[in-house]
Amino acid sequence: MKKPFTVAALSLSLSLSLSCSALAAPDAPTPARSAQQNKMVSCNAEAAGKKGEERKAFMKQCLSAAPVTKATAQQEKMKTCNADAAGKKGDERKAFMKTCLSAK
Template sequence: MKKLLAAATLVIASQFALSPAFAVTPQQQRMADCNAEAKAKNLAGDERKAFMKQCLSAKKDGRAAQQEKMKTCNAEATKKALKGDARKAFMKECLSN
């Protein structure tokens, strides 16, 4: 009976460990990536702090650049009065460049 109870407890505990509640957020992933890069470069103290600040903001800038590109492409499509499939095709081409 004790073995059965222990096995059941282990199964239940493993289900909680694999639940999506423990998923890594994009911010956590960015932090982990920047930390790994700083460690690989053997950075410490103020040098590490400056690197981390730059690394974390650079990752955000990539997202901001994509949003800016979306705004620009959207404005061009509106200026050209594109609608429907023509607009979709234009946006796809514009965003891929």
């Protein structure tokens, strides 16, 4: 008598735990996903409300687009200092770049 009850209780708790994990936010990007999977999730969220050919065209464009990267302040400083160092060579350029890049 106790065995069927135990088996039923165990299977019920197992099915509940599986269904609860399936309800967790599947659209949130995670480190375990590849970059392409994360891109798919974000494009899919942006395509909300679009249907048919419009959605298909949007998804194609969104998934094929290169990721937009914002240059950091250090990268911008490097570009500026590099442009200002035009014409300088050797030790003169090295000294200029050192002072330019370390300046605030």
